[in-house]
Amino acid sequence: MTSREFNRVDGPNRELLDRYRSEYPVRIGELAKKMGVQIKVSSLNMGVSGQIKNETDGYVIRVNRHEARERQRFTIAHELAHFLLHRDIIDSSPDGIKDNVLYRSGAPERIEYEANRLAADILMPMEQVQKALSEDFNGMVTEATIEGLAARFQVSKAAIEIRLSTFASV
């Protein structure tokens, strides 16, 4: 029950994803580091949430220091998804991929959808969300459920709401 994008990740990175997705909240910073990607919490321009580029000493994700921690976690997962899926696009520009607050970067929309789907799969594995929902919240989606799940996975309430809304389409 993972996305197409998840299934496109292969080799050692796939193994790392499997390993890190088994504990909550997912240690996203450590996961990125294991994949050889540095994370820098930076003063990005207003309206920019994150960026990934290929620098002389490897790939670097920058995340906006002024955004909430849960938001930063999703941004890191989104940029890491670009690293796993779209390295050719990152490498084709000296600025790499730079995402605004809507996770739009100027790349085709499909690219951003792919990154968002993989990011959601990394931080909020569907099996785990469903398991928590049925075991700990009686399968009832209420405000308290959304808050509880957001705290458990350390993502924003908006991210969990989007995740829950995709159940119908799985």
Ligand SMILES: [Zn+2]
């Ligand atoms: Zn993006």
